[in-house]
Amino acid sequence: MNRLEELRGPMPSHPHDARAIAALAANPGCARRALMDAAGVDKDRVARHLGFPAPFGQSQFAITRGNVFEALVKENGCAELLRLLRELLGLPIAQVGYQDVESVGSHLRHSHTRALIDRAAREDDGTAVFYDHPLFSLEIAGHTSYLEPDVVAFQIGGRFRIVEIKSFGLIDGQAEPEKVAAAARQAAVYVLALRTLMADLGHDPERVSHDVVLVCPENFANRPAAALVDVRKQLAVLKRQLARMTRVDRLLEGLPRDLTFDLVPDPDGVPTRPADELAGALRQVPARYAPDCLSTCDMCMFCRDEARCDGSTDLLGRQIRDQLGGVSRMTEALGLAEGTLEPAEGQEEIARLLRLADRLREEALN
Amino acid sequence: MSESLDALERRIAELRAEVRRAVKAKENSLARSLRGDLRRAEKAWDEAITAEEPPPKLREPEASLLPIREQVHQALALLGVPTSAKLIVAVNDAFFSRELRGSQLTSLRRDEERSFRSDPYARPYYLCAALTDRLSPARGLLADSSWAPELRVLGPLSPRVDFLTSTMRIAEHLTRLAEPPMGALRLLSRMAQNIPGAVEGFAPADPATAIRAAGAELEVHRAADTAQRTEVAARVARQLPDVERLFGAATMSTLRGAC
Numbered sequence A: 001m002n003r004l005e006e007l008r009g010p011m012p013s014h015p016h017d018a019r020a021i022a023a024l025a026a027n028p029g030c031a032r033r034a035l036m037d038a039a040g041v042d043k044d045r046v047a048r049h050l051g052f053p054a055p056f057g058q059s060q061f062a063i064t065r066g067n068v069f070e071a072l073v074k075e076n077g078c079a080e081l082l083r084l085l086r087e088l089l090g091l092p093i094a095q096v097g098y099q100d101v102e103s104v105g106s107h108l109r110h111s112h113t114r115a116l117i118d119r120a121a122r123e124d125d126g127t128a129v130f131y132d133h134p135l136f137s138l139e140i141a142g143h144t145s146y147l148e149p150d151v152v153a154f155q156i157g158g159r160f161r162i163v164e165i166k167s168f169g170l171i172d173g174q175a176e177p178e179k180v181a182a183a184a185r186q187a188a189v190y191v192l193a194l195r196t197l198m199a200d201l202g203h204d205p206e207r208v209s210h211d212v213v214l215v216c217p218e219n220f221a222n223r224p225a226a227a228l229v230d231v232r233k234q235l236a237v238l239k240r241q242l243a244r245m246t247r248v249d250r251l252l253e254g255l256p257r258d259l260t261f262d263l264v265p266d267p268d269g270v271p272t273r274p275a276d277e278l279a280g281a282l283r284q285v286p287a288r289y290a291p292d293c294l295s296t297c298d299m300c301m302f303c304r305d306e307a308r309c310d311g312s313t314d315l316l317g318r319q320i321r322d323q324l325g326g327v328s329r330m331t332e333a334l335g336l337a338e339g340t341l342e343p344a345e346g347q348e349e350i351a352r353l354l355r356l357a358d359r360l361r362e363e364a365l366n
Numbered sequence B: 001m002s003e004s005l006d007a008l009e010r011r012i013a014e015l016r017a018e019v020r021r022a023v024k025a026k027e028n029s030l031a032r033s034l035r036g037d038l039r040r041a042e043k044a045w046d047e048a049i050t051a052e053e054p055p056p057k058l059r060e061p062e063a064s065l066l067p068i069r070e071q072v073h074q075a076l077a078l079l080g081v082p083t084s085a086k087l088i089v090a091v092n093d094a095f096f097s098r099e100l101r102g103s104q105l106t107s108l109r110r111d112e113e114r115s116f117r118s119d120p121y122a123r124p125y126y127l128c129a130a131l132t133d134r135l136s137p138a139r140g141l142l143a144d145s146s147w148a149p150e151l152r153v154l155g156p157l158s159p160r161v162d163f164l165t166s167t168m169r170i171a172e173h174l175t176r177l178a179e180p181p182m183g184a185l186r187l188l189s190r191m192a193q194n195i196p197g198a199v200e201g202f203a204p205a206d207p208a209t210a211i212r213a214a215g216a217e218l219e220v221h222r223a224a225d226t227a228q229r230t231e232v233a234a235r236v237a238r239q240l241p242d243v244e245r246l247f248g249a250a251t252m253s254t255l256r257g258a259c
């Protein structure tokens, strides 16, 4: 662990929020982020100091819209949600219990969530169905992160489910796949946190369903609609990533002994380290840039710039990169397509395809 | 009538002109007496016009005349159960055509508590909190101190029971009105959509059907909810001093003791 502290420098370890944890599952192959997260480096600060702040932060308009929609779904003891779940899951009429965990005051929310879930799991009386504003915790590489879901966990037939309320639109039963994927990753974090809590309390973690309920506004109206989303895959990736973060030794191997992401802050915490030097240190750890990074990782602008300068095919997205198997530079791909570059051993097939694609393109343009 | 109104208006216009002239000529005492005449004329005009017009509908004037506290109390009396600021605003708007903003309600509970602490039971009622089964104030719900203690506490089923009850009360109130306001019908329809069998799709709700459907679901929850509420109310009576019976226990020690 000492090596990780050296990587981080004197700043306190940065806690992970649900979005950061969800992002782990978004780009699992990236060593740069795995290492930064494991060391508890504040990626946002680093990116700012490098001059590449992430374009995050939703607009105030979007945040307000999200809050209004969430309030609508939850008002009157989750009356709208009840209707949806009666339709979607056949939630029985009798199951309407509602507990607002936040009523106990914020300092008790975590322990109260625990107590309520324990009681529900033990007694299985089926009355307390919804837990609004629960507070979960999750250990990330030795640090406890608290998760404040905008979700409601509820119990039906002895099983708990996570509800994720999102304000992106559902049009004719369809939502943008990327947005659904992001919501699924985030919900998976909550499923994992609740499963961990269940195991901790001595209950069967499998009682937390891997099907989460996604609630979105339908057809431009504010009327909510619900769908089940299976997050098994996201869970598996997430678990693997978290395990990987606790076994970062392999990532640390082969890195220079004196490598550090330390910002060398002055007494007021203002970074004093030259940005070039810090960038140089980061470049020693391989990244795996993909366009998804733009919506998930604080380092995205820096890594995108790096990939661009390298002419990396990563910029084109994972699918295309994988199709280009083994060709990692755009100049290389273009050279192969135009025949100005001889395919290396094992590249014959991809070179043939690229040339074919190039010819089709020419024909289509003429 | 309108003739005298016209005459009064002419007189008012003349008086205004004379006042201006007197002020300009620095004839202060004349100006003062003319102003007195003007005020009297305007008062006479006010009386004449209200005598002629039918009494104004409860529309605009009400909004500024009734204090917020009274408006909230009336809405609560109509609903009869602990209610969120949002629904209070909606009911107030739908039935009484009064405009209240949610933000105007935020400090209400705190003000009431302060008033109760400094001079307990001085008012006939207080706008107070609903209490959770941990005896803490339920977030965002307002109640009426004159209600039975069982009504002011919440078990896990109570939010639903209270939602069904308020839907029924709104529907009942609608059946009593000769001309049910459109806004109130819309409010009922929206609420009824979340009750099985209360309304057909997006059609406007029929109050009688809504009452029947809400009543049917209420039957399912009533016994369990009553038992839970009675138990919580008994603990409130046993464990809390007067102020906290109305406004909830907020200290950690009380909460710890209650769990």
Ligand code: SF4
Pocket: A027, A030, A031, A032, A033, A287, A288, A289, A290, A293, A297, A298, A299, A300, A301, A303
């Ligand atoms: S932005 Fe960079 S560090 Fe973050 S996941 Fe993508 S490649 Fe890795």
